[in-house]
Structures are given as structure tokens and as C-alpha cells.
Amino acid sequence: MTPEMLIGSITLFVLSIFLGVELITKVPAMLHTPLMSGANAISGISVVGALLGANVAYESGDTAVSGILAFVALVLAMINVVGGFAVTNRMLNMIAGKKRGA
Amino acid sequence: MSTDWVAFGYLLSAILFVFGLKKLGHPRTAPRGNQYGMMGMAVAVITTVFDMHFDGGIVGWTIIGGGILLGSLIGYIMAKRVEMTGMPELVALFNGFGGAASALVALSETWKYLENSDAIPDNELKLTVTMVAAGLSALVGWMTLTGSLLAMFKLKGGVEVFGKWIRTPTWGPTWLNPIKGILFISVLALIYLSTEDPTNTDYLWGIIAISCVLGIILVLPIGGADMPVVVSLLNSLSGIAAAFTGFIIGNSVLIVAGSLVGASGLILTVIMCKAMNRQLIDVLFKSFGGSEKQELTRTKAGSDADEVAMMADGAQKIIIVPGYGMAVSQCQHQVKEFADLMAEKFDTEIKYAIHPVAGRMPGHMNVLLAEANVPYEQLIEMDEINSEFSECDMAIVIGANDTCNPAARTGEGPLAGMPIIDADQARTVVIIKRSLSVGYAGVDNDLFYEDKTMMLFGDGKAMMTQLNNAIKDL
Incomplete structure (x- = not known):
């Protein structure tokens, strides 16, 4: 890792935070819970990290514990992702989906 | 590829x-x-x-x-x-899993150094960045896990252990706040030490243990009605944990998605606080209401279901104001039955007034009533329905208190400025509630003592069932 790469990552981090702040402005109360739940599913993006971690761990073969940790992370992250999107979908069908023609 | x-x-x-x-x-x-x-x-x-x-x-x-x-x-x-009513708990649980996943990825990366010292990068910058990011990811991730689990049990109201129901406690003396600060600083110190000595497992376990404790004592003092705000904040934290994990493995999508969720989650948290007229700092660090509850000096005689049924006889328009109590007693089906009975017998127009923070989660009332098949068109948001109370024959408040307390209009006290439902404008007001006791904000409610108000003291489900029977007998 070079200092340039670190600076690049930090730039990405800071700009994404600004973007995230601007994205959410006025949200009707009815949508607070679905929005929270949907964002929560997105935070399951650590599934990508779990995949890459598991890849390295199983490739080198002798790293047993780190492999198990990555596997548990993978399962938990997938629960977060699939469950999160599914539950958001159900909620939206209940509250927003019934508002036809509005 | x-x-x-x-x-x-x-x-x-x-x-x-x-x-x-x-x-x-x-x-x-x-x-x-x-x-x-x-x-x-x-x-x-x-x-x-x-x-x-x-x-x-x-x-x-x-x-x-x-x-x-x-x-x-x-x-x-x-x-x-999951039942529709258990949805807030499930969101909290998923959120905890997400935080734990990020923390585990971070732990897995640093564990590789323990198992194989060749894996420790020679590049000093990479090592420092990895250890700092792994430490921060662990702090935020484990905190999110324990905090979310506790929040889940708080939303449930308790936990069953060996067949015994144990209520989730709310406990938070003010001296707990400096302890949170001390624990936070000690985690940072441990992260600094771990960059010096990446294979020392004592630092690793120390960071994990303290972070878990921090998550618990952060959520422990927070009362039931503030839980949505806390879950939203924990959601924001789990995003931040994912972003830190992105730094460890040098992955752009983790950094971007994580910080997007972190930032937008924080904004959503602030929006939710505003809807309750609260400051985020107060929610987190100030015990609310508990200590300074107003003394009740007045009394009010309770009415019974038959009396209410007589008043409801021939009503043209009734507005139902559901609150936390309806969620607790799970009486949405009885409420729907009441609405059907009235519509059938007297052709009464029924509407529901939804306060933005009624219930345990924003949108909670919508979901509960949708479960009981209440038509969506009858659920009206506060701002739209408030002008209709003056022309309605009866407002029925079910387990709500602060959200229709006229004290909010006076501009004084803890409720000052909170938007409320104008149930007091209705010709008759029926309030179904266990007692006259103060609501979450600890403020006495003048509405209870007005002459036009009838109090039905009791559990929401029991009272609604009695009321439905009384209507049938009319």
C-alpha cells in the first residue's frame, strides 16, 4: 500500500459521507422504518469482505481460524442482506404498495 | 476477470x-x-x-x-x-448481524497474522492502516451487535428464560456517561497499542470485550419510545463498520456503500428525533422523563363500555387515534371489528389519525392496522386529519397519551412544540387507557379531565371487546 492509495480511500470515504448526507432530505414518517431497513440491508455489503477474506483463507489452506471467522461473517452478512431486503419489501407492500394511483 | x-x-x-x-x-x-x-x-x-x-x-x-x-x-x-408486529425487532436483529459480520471480517484479517507471521505485511503503512481500521471496525461492529440485540429485547419488552418472562430493564444513572467516555478512550488506546504489536491477542480480546460492554451500556438507559432512534443510530454505525472493513481489504465498494449508509442513517436518525421534538444528544445521554414525572393531583371517574356505546349511537363520523397501547395489547383486530360494526349499524364514517411517532417505530400503526385489513385510505396522517376533528362526533384514543396532550401547545415543559393530534377538538373524546398515569414525557394530560372526555380504564383489547359487545346490544 502506498500513501497515494490510502489518500484515495480516504477521499472516497469522505465524499461518500457527504453524498449520504445529501441523499436523505425529507422523508415522510411512514417511510422511516422501511428506509432504515433498506439501508440496513445495504450495510450487509461486508459480504464482499467476507467473500474475499474466505478466498484468501481457504487458498492458503493452513489458516483454519481465520477461515472459520470469514465463513461465519459470510453467513451473518447474507442473513443481513437477504433478510433485510425481503423484510423491507414486505413492509413496503403493506404500507406504500396499497397506495394505488397516489 | x-x-x-x-x-x-x-x-x-x-x-x-x-x-x-x-x-x-x-x-x-x-x-x-x-x-x-x-x-x-x-x-x-x-x-x-x-x-x-x-x-x-x-x-x-x-x-x-x-x-x-x-x-x-x-x-x-x-x-x-415474522409477524407484522415483530418487524421492528427483526430489523434490529439483522442490523446486529451486519455489524458482527463486518467485525468478523476484520478479526479474520488480523487473525491471519497470528496464524502465519509471513502474512504480516513488511509495508509499515499497510500494517498501521490495517490495525487501526480493524480496531475501529471491531469497536463499531461489536458495539452494534450487542446494542442491537439489547434493543431487540427492549422492543420485545422482555426475554423468556426457562419459561419465566424477564422484563428488559432500563437503567442509566448519570455516572454511567463518564464511564462510556473512559471505555471509549481505552479502546482507542488499545488500538494504538495493537499497531505496535499486531500479534498480541490480549489487545484483540480487550478491544472486543470493551466494545461489547459499550454497546450494552449505550442502549441500557434508553426508554422504549426512543428505541426507534437508537436502532436507526445503530444502523448508521453498522454502515461505518463496513466502511472501516473496506479500508482493511482495500475495497472501494465497502468504503462507498458503508459510508453512504453511515451518513444517510445518521440523517434519518436526526429526522426521527425531530419528529419527536427531541435532540439526539438528549436521547443518548439524558434519562428522559423518569426522574421528573409530574405528580397527579386530579382524579377522573371512569366510564363503562355501555355508556360509550350510547354516545356512539348514531354517530356520523368517528376518528380513531391509535398509540403505543394498541400495539402492546394487540387489539387492532378488535378496533377493525368496531369500525365494521359502526359502519354496518349506523353507516358511520371511520378514519384513523396516525401521529408520526405513534407506536414503537415510525409507520408501526400503519403496519398493525394493515395487518387487520383496515383499508389504506382510512389511515390519515396527522397534518391532514387535524382539521377534521372539529366536525367529528367522537374521537377514540387507544393507548395514546403524549401524542394528543394539549400541553404541547402551551410551549412549556418537555412536550413543548411537539406536533399533536387535535383529538380535543372532537365533540366527545373516549380514551382507552389503563390509568390516568402520565405518558412517556411525564406530563399530566388535561384532555383526560375535560367534561366531554370519557375514560375507559383497562387493557385495550379487553375494553374494545366490551365496547363491541355493547354496540351489538344497542
């Missing part, structure tokens, strides 16, 4: 997340927004899988595929089987 294509895949996924979050904030586009989020996640996972390579052969792929399937299956079943 070449690195360029991987970077492009992650960019596409990040763009889908941005649009997804944006669209989730508007009623019409919200379902589309959720789909964009799913697509973004699918693109990210597929890109990563194509980028992976196993020199060892099929075993690695089987384990990975098995993990993906297992997690998906568990998540899907949990989301499908």
Missing part, C-alpha cells in the same frame, strides 16, 4: 445503492428503491465471486457457495415468517 472490470462492477453497484437510498425516501418510488438496492448487492456479490480464484480447487467453492446459500435461506425464512 481483470481488475478494471472488477472496479467497474463495484462502481455500478455503488451507483445502484445511491439511487436505491434516494428512491426509498419517497412513497411512490420506495419499492423501486428497494429493488435498486437488491440489484446493487447482486452486482457487488457477482463481481466479487468472478474476481475470486481458488488454486486449491473445488473445496473452497463448495464452502463459499454453502455459506451464501445458508445465510440467504435463514434470512429469507426469518423475513417471511
Whole structure:
């Protein structure tokens, strides 16, 4: 890792935070819970990290514990992702989906 | 797959997340927004899988595929089987899993150094960045896990241990606040020490243990009605944990998606606080209401179901104001039955007034009433329905207190400035509530003592059932 790469990552981090702040402005109360739940599913993006971690761990073969940790992370992250999107979908069908023609 | 294509895949996924979050904030586009989020996640996972390579052969792929399937299956079943009323708890639980996943990825990375000292990078900058990011990811991730689990049990109201129901406690003396500060600083100190000595497991366990304790004592003092705010804040934290994990493995989509969720989650938390007229800092660090509850000096005689039924006889318009109490007693079906009876017998127009923070989660009342098949058109948001109370024959308040307390209009006390439902404008007001006791804000409610108000003291479900029987007998 070079200092340039670190600076690049930090730039990405800071700009994404600004973007995230601007994205959410006025949200009707009815949508607070679905929005929270949907964002929560997105935070399951650590599934990508779990995949890459598991890849390295199983490739080198002798790293047993780190492999198990990555596997548990993978399962938990997938629960977060699939469950999160599914539950958001159900909620939206209940509250927003019934508002036809509005 | 070449690195360029991987970077492009992650960019596409990040763009889908941005649009997804944006669209989730508007009623019409919200379902589309959720789909964009799913697509973004699918693109990210597929890109990563194509980028992976196993020199060892099929075993690695089987384990990975098995993990993906297992997690998906568990998540899907949990989301499908949960009762509509248990949804807030499930969101909290999923959130805890997300935080734990980020922390585990970070732990897995640093564990490689323990198992294989060759894995420790010679590059000093990389080592420092990895250890700092892993430490921060652990702090935020484990805190999110324990905090979310406790929040889940608080939303449930308790936990069953060996057949005994134990209520989740709320406890938070003011001296707990400096302790939170001390623990936070000691984690930072341990992270600094771990950069000096990356293979020392004492530091590792220390960081994990303190972070778990921090999550618990952060949520422990917070009362039931503030739980949505806390879950939203924990959601924001789990995003930040994912972003820190992105720094460890140098992955752009983790950094972007994580910080997007972290920032937008924080803004949502602030919006939710505003709807309750509260400051985020007060929610987190000030015990609310508890100590300074107003003394009750007045009394009011209770009415009974028959009396209320007589008043409801021939009513043209009734507005129902549901609150936390309806969620607790789970009486939405009885409420719907009442509405059907009135419509059938007297052709009464029934509407529901939904306060933005009624219940345990914003939108909680909508979900509960939707479960009882109340038509969506009858659920009216506070701002729209307030002008209709003056022309309605009866307002029925079920387990709500602060959200219709006229004291909020006076501009004084803890409720000052909170928007309320104008139930007191109705010709007759019926309040179903266990007692005259103060609500969450600890303020006495003048509405209870007005001459036109009838109090039905008791559990929501029991009282609604009695009322329905009385209506049938009219």
C-alpha cells in the first residue's frame, strides 16, 4: 500500500459521507422504518469482505481460524442482506404498495 | 476477470445503492428503491465471486457457495415468517448481524497474522492502516451487535428464560456517561497499542470485550419510545463498520456503500428525533422523563363500555387515534371489528389519525392496522386529519397519551412544540387507557379531565371487546 492509495480511500470515504448526507432530505414518517431497513440491508455489503477474506483463507489452506471467522461473517452478512431486503419489501407492500394511483 | 472490470462492477453497484437510498425516501418510488438496492448487492456479490480464484480447487467453492446459500435461506425464512408486529425487532436483529459480520471480517484479517507471521505485511503503512481500521471496525461492529440485540429485547419488552418472562430493564444513572467516555478512550488506546504489536491477542480480546460492554451500556438507559432512534443510530454505525472493513481489504465498494449508509442513517436518525421534538444528544445521554414525572393531583371517574356505546349511537363520523397501547395489547383486530360494526349499524364514517411517532417505530400503526385489513385510505396522517376533528362526533384514543396532550401547545415543559393530534377538538373524546398515569414525557394530560372526555380504564383489547359487545346490544 502506498500513501497515494490510502489518500484515495480516504477521499472516497469522505465524499461518500457527504453524498449520504445529501441523499436523505425529507422523508415522510411512514417511510422511516422501511428506509432504515433498506439501508440496513445495504450495510450487509461486508459480504464482499467476507467473500474475499474466505478466498484468501481457504487458498492458503493452513489458516483454519481465520477461515472459520470469514465463513461465519459470510453467513451473518447474507442473513443481513437477504433478510433485510425481503423484510423491507414486505413492509413496503403493506404500507406504500396499497397506495394505488397516489 | 481483470481488475478494471472488477472496479467497474463495484462502481455500478455503488451507483445502484445511491439511487436505491434516494428512491426509498419517497412513497411512490420506495419499492423501486428497494429493488435498486437488491440489484446493487447482486452486482457487488457477482463481481466479487468472478474476481475470486481458488488454486486449491473445488473445496473452497463448495464452502463459499454453502455459506451464501445458508445465510440467504435463514434470512429469507426469518423475513417471511415474522409477524407484522415483530418487524421492528427483526430489523434490529439483522442490523446486529451486519455489524458482527463486518467485525468478523476484520478479526479474520488480523487473525491471519497470528496464524502465519509471513502474512504480516513488511509495508509499515499497510500494517498501521490495517490495525487501526480493524480496531475501529471491531469497536463499531461489536458495539452494534450487542446494542442491537439489547434493543431487540427492549422492543420485545422482555426475554423468556426457562419459561419465566424477564422484563428488559432500563437503567442509566448519570455516572454511567463518564464511564462510556473512559471505555471509549481505552479502546482507542488499545488500538494504538495493537499497531505496535499486531500479534498480541490480549489487545484483540480487550478491544472486543470493551466494545461489547459499550454497546450494552449505550442502549441500557434508553426508554422504549426512543428505541426507534437508537436502532436507526445503530444502523448508521453498522454502515461505518463496513466502511472501516473496506479500508482493511482495500475495497472501494465497502468504503462507498458503508459510508453512504453511515451518513444517510445518521440523517434519518436526526429526522426521527425531530419528529419527536427531541435532540439526539438528549436521547443518548439524558434519562428522559423518569426522574421528573409530574405528580397527579386530579382524579377522573371512569366510564363503562355501555355508556360509550350510547354516545356512539348514531354517530356520523368517528376518528380513531391509535398509540403505543394498541400495539402492546394487540387489539387492532378488535378496533377493525368496531369500525365494521359502526359502519354496518349506523353507516358511520371511520378514519384513523396516525401521529408520526405513534407506536414503537415510525409507520408501526400503519403496519398493525394493515395487518387487520383496515383499508389504506382510512389511515390519515396527522397534518391532514387535524382539521377534521372539529366536525367529528367522537374521537377514540387507544393507548395514546403524549401524542394528543394539549400541553404541547402551551410551549412549556418537555412536550413543548411537539406536533399533536387535535383529538380535543372532537365533540366527545373516549380514551382507552389503563390509568390516568402520565405518558412517556411525564406530563399530566388535561384532555383526560375535560367534561366531554370519557375514560375507559383497562387493557385495550379487553375494553374494545366490551365496547363491541355493547354496540351489538344497542
